Amino acid sequence: xxxxxSLYDATTVRNRKKRSTGERAFxxxxxxxILLLVMVTVYPLLYTVFASFSDxxxxxxxxxxxxxxxxxxxxxxxxxxxSNPNILQGFGNTVAMVGSGTIIGVTMTMIGAYVVTRxxxxxxxxxxxxxxxxxxxxxxxxxxxxxxxxxxLYNSFWSMIIPSALNSYNLIILRTFFLxxxxxxxxxxxxxxxxxxxxxLKIFLPLSLPALAVITxxxxxxxxxxxxxxxxxxxxxxxxxxQMFLRELLILNENVESASGKQMVSEVYTRELVKYxxxxxxxxxxxxVYPFLQKYFVKGVMIGAIKG
Amino acid sequence: MIATAxxxxxxxxxxxxxxxxxxxxxxxxxxxxxxxxxxIFHYLPMYGIVIAFKDYVPARGVLESNWVGLKHFESFxxxxxxxxxxxxxxxxxxxxxxxxxxxxxxxxxLLNEVRSTKFRRISQSITYMPxxxxxxxxxxxxxxxxxxxxxxxxxxxxxxxxxxxxxxxPEYFQGIFIGGIVWQSFGWDSIIYFAAxxxxxxxxYDAARVDGAGRFRQTLHVTLPGIAPTIVIxxxxxxxxxxxxxxxxxxxxxxxxTYETADVLSSYxxxxxxxxxxxxxxxAVSLFNSGINILLLIGANTISKRVSENSLW
Numbered sequence: 159x160x161x162x163x164s165l166y167d168a169t170t171v172r173n174r175k176k177r178s179t180g181e182r183a184f185x186x187x188x189x190x191x192i193l194l195l196v197m198v199t200v201y202p203l204l205y206t207v208f209a210s211f212s213d214x215x216x217x218x219x220x221x222x223x224x225x226x227x228x229x230x231x232x233x234x235x236x237x238x239x240x241s242n243p244n245i246l247q248g249f250g251n252t253v254a255m256v257g258s259g260t261i262i263g264v265t266m267t268m269i270g271a272y273v274v275t276r277x278x279x280x281x282x283x284x285x286x287x288x289x290x291x292x293x294x295x296x297x298x299x300x301x302x303x304x305x306x307x308x309x310x311l312y313n314s315f316w317s318m319i320i321p322s323a324l325n326s327y328n329l330i331i332l333r334t335f336f337l338x339x340x341x342x343x344x345x346x347x348x349x350x351x352x353x354x355x356x357x358x359l360k361i362f363l364p365l366s367l368p369a370l371a372v373i374t375x376x377x378x379x380x381x382x383x384x385x386x387x388x389x390x391x392x393x394x395x396x397x398x399x400x401q402m403f404l405r406e407l408l409i410l411n412e413n414v415e416s417a418s419g420k421q422m423v424s425e426v427y428t429r430e431l432v433k434y435x436x437x438x439x440x441x442x443x444x445x446x447v448y449p450f451l452q453k454y455f456v457k458g459v460m461i462g463a464i465k466g
Numbered sequence: 467m468i469a470t471a472x473x474x475x476x477x478x479x480x481x482x483x484x485x486x487x488x489x490x491x492x493x494x495x496x497x498x499x500x501x502x503x504x505x506i507f508h509y510l511p512m513y514g515i516v517i518a519f520k521d522y523v524p525a526r527g528v529l530e531s532n533w534v535g536l537k538h539f540e541s542f543x544x545x546x547x548x549x550x551x552x553x554x555x556x557x558x559x560x561x562x563x564x565x566x567x568x569x570x571x572x573x574x575x576l577l578n579e580v581r582s583t584k585f586r587r588i589s590q591s592i593t594y595m596p597x598x599x600x601x602x603x604x605x606x607x608x609x610x611x612x613x614x615x616x617x618x619x620x621x622x623x624x625x626x627x628x629x630x631x632x633x634x635x636p637e638y639f640q641g642i643f644i645g646g647i648v649w650q651s652f653g654w655d656s657i658i659y660f661a662a663x664x665x666x667x668x669x670x671y672d673a674a675r676v677d678g679a680g681r682f683r684q685t686l687h688v689t690l691p692g693i694a695p696t697i698v699i700x701x702x703x704x705x706x707x708x709x710x711x712x713x714x715x716x717x718x719x720x721x722x723x724t725y726e727t728a729d730v731l732s733s734y735x736x737x738x739x740x741x742x743x744x745x746x747x748x749x750a751v752s753l754f755n756s757g758i759n760i761l762l763l764i765g766a767n768t769i770s771k772r773v774s775e776n777s778l779w
Contacts, residue, residue, distance in 0.1 A: 184681045188579050192589050195573060199593045199653060202607055205617060218615060270500040279493055280486040281501075288504060295760065297511025298752035300739045304517075304528065305510045321507045324500065353492040383600030386714045390740060401602045408606025409718055433610065437603050444598045452591060459657045 203441075210235055210434035214427035235431035239439055242432070248400035251315070255399055256381040259319045263377040264370065266324040271332035272358045277341070293326050299390065306391055317391035318384065318399065325380070328373040331458055335369035336362060372458035375451055382444060400440055407433055518750035531746075538750035547734065554640075555730040555755075562644050567704060569652040571697060574659035575689055579681065590660075593653025605718035608646050609633060633719065636727040643719060643728070658700065659693055666692035698776040705766040731755040 209217055211227035214235075220228060239245055273279050274286050296302070302321065311317040339362060347357050363370070385401035392398060407429075448455075487494050518538060520531040542548055573593070580586045596604070611618040612632035623629050632638045670688045679687060713732035720728035729737075731751060739748025771777040 178680075180680055184579070185581070188576050189585070192573075192576050192580065192585075195576075195652070196589050196592050199596060199649065202611065202617075202649070203595065203599075206607065224617070266500055266503065269496045273493060273497040273500065276490075276493060278486070278490060279497070280483055281497065285497070285501065288509075292504060292508040294763065295512070295756060296508065297514050298749060298756065299736060300745050300749045300752060301511035301514025301517065302507070303740060304514050304745075305507060309506065323507075324503050354490065354496060355492050358496075379598055383598075383602075385600065385602050389714075401600055404600075404602045404606060405718065408602065409609055433606075437606065441599055441603055445595060448595065448598055449591060452594065455594070456657055459654075460661055 203445075206434050206437050210431065210438050212431075214431045217430065218427070232431070234428065235435035236439070238428060238432050239435040244395075244398075244403045244406075245400065245436060245439075247396065248398055248403040251397060252382060252400040254315070255318055255384070256378050259323075259381040259384075260374060260377040262319060262323050263325065263328070263381075264374050267328050267332050267373055268358065268363070268370070270324060270329050271336050272354070272362060274329075275333055275336040276354070289326050289329065303390060312391055313393045313397070315397055318387045318397075319381075321391075322384075322387065325377065328376055332366070332369055332373055335366050339365055368454070368457065371451075372454045375454055376458060379444060404436060404440055407436055515749060515753055517746045518753045520746055522746040522749075534746075538747045539754065542747065542751055542754065547729075550726065551729060551731050551734050551751075554727060555732075557727075558640055558643065558730060561640060562647060563704060565644055566648045566651060566655075567701065569648055570655035571659050571693070573652055574656040574663055574693075575685060577656070577660060578663045578689065579685070590653070590656075593656070595653070596650040597654035599650065601712075601714055602718065604646055604650055605715060608642060608719065612638075612642055634721070634723045636724045639720065639724045639728045643715065646715070646719075659696060662693040662696040663689065694774075695776050698770055698774055702763070702766050702770055702777070705762050 205224050208224050208227045211231050211233070212224075213228050213230050213232060216228040217224075270289075274282050274289070276282060297305075306312055306317055306321050311320060343361050343365075344357050347361055352360065383401060384399065385405060388397070388399050388402045389405075392402075514528060517528055517531065519533060519535060520528075521534050521537075522528065522531045577586050577589060580589075610616055613619065614629050614631045616632075619627075619629065619632055622632070633642060666688065670692070671684055674684045674688050713730070713736050716728060716730055716733040717736060720733065732755060735748045735752045735755070738744050738751070767777050
């Protein structure tokens, strides 16, 4: 982004001046503070990765900082995680949800952003106000629950998608982008006999690929991490997304732990291990693609901020 | 056009819409699913709030159930839960505002002072990461780290605290909850401040330096005023969602042992409404919650308009 470039100019201009002792002290303090924050951020993630390869017994006895996996190293946790039918099922459901949710979301956002930026569309003002209002006020979970049940989505796969099919923040991001596309392009296409759908697909779509990349990623991440629509609307465990099984494993495991017994002891250990492995398995897909997509994510924050 | 508008505005507008539709059928066809989505999943639930003033009976439905006026509000305000929920909601929010709001600003300012582009890039990449980790995983890790043998517990034990499951102690709940939020969001939230920092005119720094200001005073007198409008706007947005504590996080972290400090209005709505099926009562609590939200937002916006000329509308 060009804003970033201008910053670098600003700092290099300042770099040229000589540094005093005070300045150097300032720099050292500054860098140490940042390093501290960075370490605090990354350590819990690293801990989880280390723990997932560690011996479960050694891990429970271990005190103090964990800076490497504890021997004997093991892949047992991963074997158990990847052969667990619940987790595989959840993985499948999550992938299906991410796929269909993202396609529906991006499509709806595109047509939504298109119609509210058309000057000839008389409902434009009302519609935009109506959308903004929903960002500050909502019916709440109970009335929404009734509507979801009323339209027959309760306990169906689509209840995790349709009620949140369109995200207003994403619509505003794309709307800001569409507003920057000159009207003349649309007008000349209309003169050539194109209808609005054709204008959107043939002119707006190719021109707004960077913005579409941003909102596609936002939808995909949101659906990957989504869990509470499933908590509210899904009764059938076969439909649970991965996050719901993660919740059972990570949050609700206390009952299992207290149900002791001789043969349970080893099970407690492997449970610990499976816990960390599942976190790694469920988080890694996002964290792997993340560095490559980071600039798009950040761009989204900027575009959204202009209007927000 | 202007002349006829004065004569018969209603008729003109109606024909205006009809001819608008006739001339742009495709446009209206495209708008249809989007409008339908907002009406069904946003405006219909808003209408559903009427059950807060009714005794909702599933067999009779929303429309046929009896009106009971403010009965549910009265019983909520006089219940023993009311003071506790209000206290927890306010306390968690104020603490969150106090801790999770300044950290990203501080972080952006610190980063802005770093000379090495590479160091800055890497720090940013790492601190943005937790934003993409799911709520369930974050809360799961918090549960794990604060159990009696957890990593965080170990640190506190070394500092002299008895070895216990920290999430079973009411006094610790809010700290753990807010710590988790700050951990997850400070990097990502700093993006917007960092962008605002890049907009500050470098000439201002030069002028400050000529006047003899060191780096710290430059930060105080150039950087902070430079991003003040951004801070105010984000503060307003934050206050507008003041009462809506993310209930999903609370529900993941609390347990009956910590309800005393953990239960907030929104988690209570979830528990009473969807697990105990007291639909009307829960909707009344929820409406009370969003009512206060809106009042806070309007209040904050009015004050800011008077004081600093920054406002949302």
